[in-house]
Amino acid sequence: xxxxxxxxxxxxxxxxxxxxxxxxxxxxxxxxxxxxxxxxxxxxxxxxxxxxxxxxxxxxxxxxxxxxxxxxxxxxxxxxxxxxxxxxxxxxxxxxxxxxxxxxxxxxxxxxxxxxxxxxxxxxxxxxxxxxxxxxxxxx
Amino acid sequence: xxxxxxxxxxxxxxxxxxxxxxxxxxxxxxxxxxxxxxxxxxxxxxxxxxxxxxxxxxxxxxxxxxxxxxxxxxxxxxxxxxxxxxxxxxxxxxxxxxxxxxxxxxxxxxxxxxxxxxxxxxxxxxxxxx
Numbered sequence: 001x002x003x004x005x006x007x008x009x010x011x012x013x014x015x016x017x018x019x020x021x022x023x024x025x026x027x028x029x030x031x032x033x034x035x036x037x038x039x040x041x042x043x044x045x046x047x048x049x050x051x052x053x054x055x056x057x058x059x060x061x062x063x064x065x066x067x068x069x070x071x072x073x074x075x076x077x078x079x080x081x082x083x084x085x086x087x088x089x090x091x092x093x094x095x096x097x098x099x100x101x102x103x104x105x106x107x108x109x110x111x112x113x114x115x116x117x118x119x120x121x122x123x124x125x126x127x128x129x130x131x132x133x134x135x136x137x138x139x140x
Numbered sequence: 141x142x143x144x145x146x147x148x149x150x151x152x153x154x155x156x157x158x159x160x161x162x163x164x165x166x167x168x169x170x171x172x173x174x175x176x177x178x179x180x181x182x183x184x185x186x187x188x189x190x191x192x193x194x195x196x197x198x199x200x201x202x203x204x205x206x207x208x209x210x211x212x213x214x215x216x217x218x219x220x221x222x223x224x225x226x227x228x229x230x231x232x233x234x235x236x237x238x239x240x241x242x243x244x245x246x247x248x249x250x251x252x253x254x255x256x257x258x259x260x261x262x263x264x265x266x267x268x269x270x
Contacts, residue, residue, distance in 0.1 A: 002160065
Protein backbone atom coordinates (compact mmCIF):
# COMPACT_ATOMS: atom_id res chain seq x y z
CA UNK A 1 0.00 0.00 0.00
CA UNK A 2 1.50 3.26 -1.12
CA UNK A 3 0.56 5.22 2.00
CA UNK A 4 3.13 3.19 3.93
CA UNK A 5 5.78 4.23 1.41
CA UNK A 6 5.55 7.76 2.77
CA UNK A 7 7.23 6.59 5.98
CA UNK A 8 10.18 5.16 4.05
CA UNK A 9 10.51 8.15 1.75
CA UNK A 10 10.21 10.83 4.40
CA UNK A 11 12.33 8.77 6.78
CA UNK A 12 15.17 8.64 4.25
CA UNK A 13 14.84 12.39 3.72
CA UNK A 14 14.93 13.08 7.46
CA UNK A 15 18.04 10.94 7.73
CA UNK A 16 19.70 12.85 4.89
CA UNK A 17 18.77 16.22 6.41
CA UNK A 18 20.16 15.07 9.77
CA UNK A 19 23.49 14.30 8.11
CA UNK A 20 23.36 17.74 6.50
CA UNK A 21 22.71 19.34 9.90
CA UNK A 22 25.60 17.36 11.38
CA UNK A 23 28.04 18.56 8.73
CA UNK A 24 26.78 22.12 9.23
CA UNK A 25 27.37 21.84 12.97
CA UNK A 26 30.84 20.42 12.33
CA UNK A 27 31.61 23.24 9.87
CA UNK A 28 30.42 25.96 12.25
CA UNK A 29 32.34 24.42 15.14
CA UNK A 30 35.52 24.40 13.07
CA UNK A 31 34.98 27.78 11.43
CA UNK A 32 37.90 29.26 13.36
CA UNK A 33 40.19 26.22 13.31
CA UNK A 34 43.72 27.09 12.27
CA UNK A 35 46.70 25.07 11.16
CA UNK A 36 50.20 25.80 10.02
CA UNK A 37 49.84 23.44 7.08
CA UNK A 38 47.44 24.39 4.25
CA UNK A 39 46.82 20.71 3.43
CA UNK A 40 45.88 19.79 7.01
CA UNK A 41 43.55 22.64 7.88
CA UNK A 42 39.84 21.84 8.30
CA UNK A 43 37.82 22.22 5.12
CA UNK A 44 34.06 22.76 4.94
CA UNK A 45 32.16 19.51 4.38
CA UNK A 46 28.92 19.19 2.48
CA UNK A 47 26.79 16.10 1.86
CA UNK A 48 25.76 15.21 -1.69
CA UNK A 49 22.16 14.02 -1.99
CA UNK A 50 20.97 11.50 -4.53
CA UNK A 51 17.47 10.28 -5.35
CA UNK A 52 17.01 6.53 -4.82
CA UNK A 53 15.79 5.64 -8.28
CA UNK A 54 16.44 1.93 -7.74
CA UNK A 55 14.24 -0.32 -5.70
CA UNK A 56 16.64 -0.56 -2.77
CA UNK A 57 15.50 0.59 0.67
CA UNK A 58 11.86 0.97 -0.21
CA UNK A 59 12.38 3.22 -3.21
CA UNK A 60 10.16 2.35 -6.15
CA UNK A 61 10.54 4.30 -9.33
CA UNK A 62 7.51 2.65 -10.92
CA UNK A 63 4.96 4.34 -8.70
CA UNK A 64 7.03 7.44 -8.16
CA UNK A 65 8.01 6.76 -4.56
CA UNK A 66 11.62 7.83 -4.56
CA UNK A 67 13.55 8.36 -1.33
CA UNK A 68 16.82 10.19 -0.90
CA UNK A 69 20.24 9.01 0.19
CA UNK A 70 23.52 10.69 0.98
CA UNK A 71 25.97 9.73 -1.75
CA UNK A 72 28.95 11.04 0.18
CA UNK A 73 30.38 13.98 2.04
CA UNK A 74 32.57 16.22 -0.07
CA UNK A 75 35.18 18.64 1.18
CA UNK A 76 35.11 22.17 -0.18
CA UNK A 77 37.94 22.95 -2.61
CA UNK A 78 37.99 26.66 -1.77
CA UNK A 79 41.54 27.56 -0.67
CA UNK A 80 41.87 28.17 3.09
CA UNK A 81 42.35 31.71 4.35
CA UNK A 82 46.06 32.57 4.78
CA UNK A 83 47.05 35.17 7.35
CA UNK A 84 50.48 36.44 8.35
CA UNK A 85 50.87 35.85 12.08
CA UNK A 86 54.50 35.14 12.90
CA UNK A 87 53.75 35.06 16.66
CA UNK A 88 51.18 32.31 16.31
CA UNK A 89 52.35 29.01 17.82
CA UNK A 90 51.12 27.12 14.75
CA UNK A 91 52.67 29.48 12.20
CA UNK A 92 54.76 27.85 9.44
CA UNK A 93 58.38 28.84 8.75
CA UNK A 94 57.26 31.87 6.69
CA UNK A 95 54.99 33.08 9.54
CA UNK A 96 51.67 32.15 7.97
CA UNK A 97 48.70 30.36 9.54
CA UNK A 98 45.81 28.88 7.60
CA UNK A 99 42.19 29.26 8.76
CA UNK A 100 39.50 26.83 7.58
CA UNK A 101 37.57 27.78 4.44
CA UNK A 102 34.18 27.58 6.21
CA UNK A 103 31.81 30.35 5.16
CA UNK A 104 29.67 31.01 8.24
CA UNK A 105 26.91 32.80 6.31
CA UNK A 106 26.63 29.91 3.88
CA UNK A 107 26.49 27.44 6.77
CA UNK A 108 23.77 29.40 8.55
CA UNK A 109 21.56 29.45 5.43
CA UNK A 110 22.30 25.76 4.95
CA UNK A 111 21.15 25.13 8.50
CA UNK A 112 17.87 27.02 7.96
CA UNK A 113 17.26 25.11 4.73
CA UNK A 114 17.94 21.74 6.38
CA UNK A 115 15.68 22.68 9.29
CA UNK A 116 12.80 23.55 6.97
CA UNK A 117 13.21 20.45 4.84
CA UNK A 118 13.25 18.30 7.97
CA UNK A 119 10.07 19.96 9.27
CA UNK A 120 8.35 19.45 5.91
CA UNK A 121 9.13 15.74 6.01
CA UNK A 122 7.85 15.45 9.58
CA UNK A 123 4.64 17.04 8.33
CA UNK A 124 4.39 14.50 5.50
CA UNK A 125 4.84 11.62 7.98
CA UNK A 126 2.21 13.06 10.33
CA UNK A 127 -0.24 13.49 7.46
CA UNK A 128 0.26 9.92 6.27
CA UNK A 129 -0.13 8.66 9.83
CA UNK A 130 -3.39 10.60 10.32
CA UNK A 131 -4.77 9.29 7.03
CA UNK A 132 -3.81 5.71 7.85
CA UNK A 133 -5.42 5.97 11.29
CA UNK A 134 -8.58 7.19 9.59
CA UNK A 135 -8.46 4.29 7.16
CA UNK A 136 -8.10 1.88 10.09
CA UNK A 137 -11.09 3.51 11.78
CA UNK A 138 -13.13 3.28 8.56
CA UNK A 139 -16.71 2.17 9.19
CA UNK A 140 -16.66 2.77 12.95
CA UNK B 141 -27.33 -3.94 -4.75
CA UNK B 142 -23.86 -4.25 -3.22
CA UNK B 143 -22.06 -3.86 -6.52
CA UNK B 144 -20.01 -0.76 -6.47
CA UNK B 145 -21.49 0.55 -3.24
CA UNK B 146 -18.75 3.11 -2.76
CA UNK B 147 -18.93 4.43 -6.30
CA UNK B 148 -15.90 6.30 -7.53
CA UNK B 149 -14.41 6.74 -4.07
CA UNK B 150 -12.92 3.26 -3.90
CA UNK B 151 -10.61 4.00 -6.83
CA UNK B 152 -10.23 7.64 -5.88
CA UNK B 153 -8.84 6.60 -2.50
CA UNK B 154 -6.27 4.32 -4.15
CA UNK B 155 -5.15 7.01 -6.59
CA UNK B 156 -4.96 9.66 -3.87
CA UNK B 157 -2.92 7.26 -1.76
CA UNK B 158 -0.48 6.76 -4.62
CA UNK B 159 -0.33 10.50 -5.26
CA UNK B 160 0.50 11.08 -1.60
CA UNK B 161 3.57 8.88 -2.05
CA UNK B 162 4.66 10.73 -5.19
CA UNK B 163 4.27 14.13 -3.53
CA UNK B 164 6.09 12.91 -0.42
CA UNK B 165 8.93 11.80 -2.71
CA UNK B 166 9.04 15.30 -4.20
CA UNK B 167 9.19 16.84 -0.72
CA UNK B 168 11.88 14.35 0.31
CA UNK B 169 14.03 15.23 -2.70
CA UNK B 170 13.62 18.99 -2.38
CA UNK B 171 17.40 19.34 -1.89
CA UNK B 172 18.58 16.62 -4.29
CA UNK B 173 20.50 18.08 -7.25
CA UNK B 174 18.99 17.12 -10.62
CA UNK B 175 15.81 15.60 -9.18
CA UNK B 176 12.75 16.22 -11.35
CA UNK B 177 9.48 16.68 -9.50
CA UNK B 178 6.66 14.39 -10.60
CA UNK B 179 2.94 14.24 -10.13
CA UNK B 180 0.01 12.06 -11.05
CA UNK B 181 -2.55 13.25 -13.55
CA UNK B 182 -5.47 12.37 -11.33
CA UNK B 183 -8.30 12.40 -13.88
CA UNK B 184 -6.27 10.35 -16.38
CA UNK B 185 -5.36 7.63 -13.89
CA UNK B 186 -8.88 7.51 -12.50
CA UNK B 187 -10.46 7.14 -15.93
CA UNK B 188 -7.92 4.38 -16.72
CA UNK B 189 -8.72 2.51 -13.52
CA UNK B 190 -12.43 2.73 -14.30
CA UNK B 191 -12.11 1.69 -17.93
CA UNK B 192 -9.76 -1.25 -17.49
CA UNK B 193 -10.84 -4.28 -15.55
CA UNK B 194 -8.49 -5.46 -12.83
CA UNK B 195 -5.51 -7.42 -14.17
CA UNK B 196 -6.61 -10.51 -12.25
CA UNK B 197 -10.38 -10.29 -11.95
CA UNK B 198 -12.08 -12.51 -9.43
CA UNK B 199 -14.13 -15.24 -10.99
CA UNK B 200 -17.79 -14.85 -10.21
CA UNK B 201 -19.46 -18.20 -9.78
CA UNK B 202 -22.67 -16.99 -8.24
CA UNK B 203 -24.77 -13.94 -8.96
CA UNK B 204 -24.83 -13.09 -5.26
CA UNK B 205 -21.06 -12.63 -5.06
CA UNK B 206 -19.76 -9.15 -4.57
CA UNK B 207 -17.36 -7.70 -7.13
CA UNK B 208 -14.82 -5.14 -6.22
CA UNK B 209 -14.03 -2.24 -8.50
CA UNK B 210 -10.32 -2.86 -8.75
CA UNK B 211 -7.30 -3.33 -6.58
CA UNK B 212 -4.27 -1.20 -7.16
CA UNK B 213 -4.38 1.83 -9.42
CA UNK B 214 -2.78 1.22 -12.84
CA UNK B 215 0.89 1.94 -13.41
CA UNK B 216 1.93 5.04 -15.24
CA UNK B 217 0.20 8.38 -15.26
CA UNK B 218 3.32 9.91 -13.73
CA UNK B 219 4.28 13.18 -15.31
CA UNK B 220 7.10 15.63 -14.78
CA UNK B 221 6.21 18.97 -13.34
CA UNK B 222 7.14 22.08 -15.30
CA UNK B 223 8.80 24.47 -12.83
CA UNK B 224 7.86 28.12 -12.67
CA UNK B 225 11.50 29.01 -12.32
CA UNK B 226 14.43 26.79 -13.18
CA UNK B 227 17.07 26.28 -10.49
CA UNK B 228 20.82 26.05 -11.04
CA UNK B 229 21.22 22.50 -9.73
CA UNK B 230 18.56 21.11 -12.08
CA UNK B 231 16.09 20.37 -9.29
CA UNK B 232 12.50 21.17 -10.25
CA UNK B 233 10.91 20.78 -6.80
CA UNK B 234 9.25 24.02 -5.75
CA UNK B 235 8.38 23.75 -2.07
CA UNK B 236 5.24 25.94 -2.01
CA UNK B 237 3.80 24.17 -5.07
CA UNK B 238 4.46 20.74 -3.59
CA UNK B 239 3.13 21.68 -0.17
CA UNK B 240 -0.04 23.09 -1.71
CA UNK B 241 -0.52 19.94 -3.80
CA UNK B 242 0.19 17.79 -0.74
CA UNK B 243 -2.43 19.47 1.43
CA UNK B 244 -4.94 19.51 -1.44
CA UNK B 245 -4.42 15.78 -1.92
CA UNK B 246 -4.79 15.28 1.83
CA UNK B 247 -8.17 17.03 1.84
CA UNK B 248 -9.36 15.05 -1.18
CA UNK B 249 -8.25 11.79 0.42
CA UNK B 250 -10.19 12.62 3.57
CA UNK B 251 -13.21 13.65 1.49
CA UNK B 252 -13.27 10.27 -0.26
CA UNK B 253 -12.81 8.54 3.09
CA UNK B 254 -15.71 10.53 4.53
CA UNK B 255 -17.97 9.55 1.64
CA UNK B 256 -17.11 5.90 2.21
CA UNK B 257 -17.72 6.23 5.95
CA UNK B 258 -21.07 7.91 5.38
CA UNK B 259 -22.04 5.16 2.94
CA UNK B 260 -21.13 2.53 5.54
CA UNK B 261 -23.18 4.18 8.28
CA UNK B 262 -26.04 4.60 5.79
CA UNK B 263 -25.97 0.87 5.06
CA UNK B 264 -25.69 0.04 8.75
CA UNK B 265 -28.73 2.17 9.36
CA UNK B 266 -30.59 0.34 6.61
CA UNK B 267 -29.54 -3.05 8.01
CA UNK B 268 -30.47 -2.20 11.60
CA UNK B 269 -33.66 -0.51 10.48
CA UNK B 270 -33.72 1.97 13.34
